[in-house]
Amino acid sequence: MKNILVIGGGSWGTCLSKLLVENGHKVYLWEHNEEVRKVIRDTKENPKFLPNIKLPDSLNVVDDYADVLENSEKYGKIDILLLATPTQFLRNILKRLKNFLNYNIILVNVAKGLEIATKKRISEIIAEELGNKPYNYVLLAGPTHAEEVAQKLPSAILSVSENEEAAKTVQTTFSNLYFRVYTGTDLMGAELAGALKNCLAIAAGIADGMGYGDNTKAALITRGINEMFEIAKYYKANPKTFMGLSGLGDIIVTCTSKHSRNRFVGEKLGQGEKIEDIVSHMNMVSEGAETIKALYKIIKENNLKAPIFTALYEVIYDGKPVSELESTFMSRDLKSEFLS
Ligand SMILES: NC(=O)c1ccc[n+]([C@@H]2O[C@H](COP(=O)([O-])OP(=O)(O)OC[C@H]3O[C@@H](n4cnc5c(N)ncnc54)[C@H](O)[C@@H]3O)[C@@H](O)[C@H]2O)c1
Numbered sequence: 001m002k003n004i005l006v007i008g009g010g011s012w013g014t015c016l017s018k019l020l021v022e023n024g025h026k027v028y029l030w031e032h033n034e035e036v037r038k039v040i041r042d043t044k045e046n047p048k049f050l051p052n053i054k055l056p057d058s059l060n061v062v063d064d065y066a067d068v069l070e071n072s073e074k075y076g077k078i079d080i081l082l083l084a085t086p087t088q089f090l091r092n093i094l095k096r097l098k099n100f101l102n103y104n105i106i107l108v109n110v111a112k113g114l115e116i117a118t119k120k121r122i123s124e125i126i127a128e129e130l131g132n133k134p135y136n137y138v139l140l141a142g143p144t145h146a147e148e149v150a151q152k153l154p155s156a157i158l159s160v161s162e163n164e165e166a167a168k169t170v171q172t173t174f175s176n177l178y179f180r181v182y183t184g185t186d187l188m189g190a191e192l193a194g195a196l197k198n199c200l201a202i203a204a205g206i207a208d209g210m211g212y213g214d215n216t217k218a219a220l221i222t223r224g225i226n227e228m229f230e231i232a233k234y235y236k237a238n239p240k241t242f243m244g245l246s247g248l249g250d251i252i253v254t255c256t257s258k259h260s261r262n263r264f265v266g267e268k269l270g271q272g273e274k275i276e277d278i279v280s281h282m283n284m285v286s287e288g289a290e291t292i293k294a295l296y297k298i299i300k301e302n303n304l305k306a307p308i309f310t311a312l313y314e315v316i317y318d319g320k321p322v323s324e325l326e327s328t329f330m331s332r333d334l335k336s337e338f339l340s
Pocket residue numbers: 008009010011012013014031032033049084085086087089110111112113144145146147283284285286287
């Protein structure tokens with residue numbers, strides 16, 4: 001049995017808290033939104049972020065994560081700290097959290113994105129903010145929508161870390177008969193794959209929203225993966241990771257699922273809605289709509305060949321019509337499939 005503190009009670013943090021309690025661990029959940037915290041505590045449900053799912057009675061909802069880390073005699077020593085906070089909010093959490101990390105802890109992150117202001121990956125943000133605090137960083141990423149995991153529908157995910165022992169500890173802590181965890185070591189590849197697939201899912205959603213068929217979407221996704229390889233090459237990430245659970249697996253689910261927030265944003269864009277209106281009516285986060293801002297800068301500054309991602313940014317934020325995505329995709333010079 002492990003003592004686990006979850007920071008972030010959105011869909012995924014709530015779902016994983018449930019799973020961890022079911023796996024026999026003691027779980028403390030802190031959620032940013034005070035009203036949501038109260039509702040989870042009082043009703044053992046999270047209707048805002050994970051509706052129609054009963055949460056275990058023994059899930060502990062806390063009002064301050066710092067209190068849990070500071071009072072080990074009351075809560076027990078925390079073994080694993082699970083960060084389930086969207087990318088753009090993470091740095092602020094870390095700035096406070098670092099004051100309470102005083103022994104070696106496993107830090108598991110489940111967010112997938114790049115920080116807009118710095119273009120950094122989450123492991124870089126964490127390293128920057130935590131400095132020389134002792135921790136082992138693990139990313140848990142793969143094709144896992146909270147709505148399905150919470151219903152115990154069989155799912156698989158990757159526990160990836162530069163520290164293999166930490167990845168294995170996370171594997172055994174989270175695995176059960178409906179949640180199969182594999183281990184890996186290519187942290188950068190998995191981080192990039194998770195961040196970029198959210199952008200690709202918006203493009204796939206645009207194709208849905210514009211009324212195109214399965215052929216169009218399959219072609220768009222495949223050519224998008226080709227652009228992801230270009231970006232992986234720039235980062236010197238292992239392209240094999242892009243074909244694993246955190247890459248292809250998550251691309252399939254996010255580009256096709258009715259649960260995907262990123263695909264949904266694309267669908268609405270494809271139907272002619274504006275990004276501000278779409279996101280302001282969503283409870284939940286679309287990481288891709290934020291990450292594309294950082295990705296666009298990376299593509300431009302480094303002259304990377306990524307016409308789909310470039311057109312996607314320009315459609316969302318530069319006022320170009322959604323038809324721009326189609327013309328970028330279909331009307332460029334004809335060429336061989338693999339150029340390099
Ligand atoms: N939902 C899923 O199925 C799923 C699966 C895998 C990974 N993820 C990733 O997990 C991360 C968390 O997403 P989610 O789906 O659990 O969240 P969500 O979209 O369901 O909810 C948004 C969360 O952000 C919090 N938030 C809003 N403003 C904040 C602020 N200023 N500071 C801190 N927190 C704030 C909300 O309180 C809430 O917890 C994202 O990176 C997402 O891509 C989600």
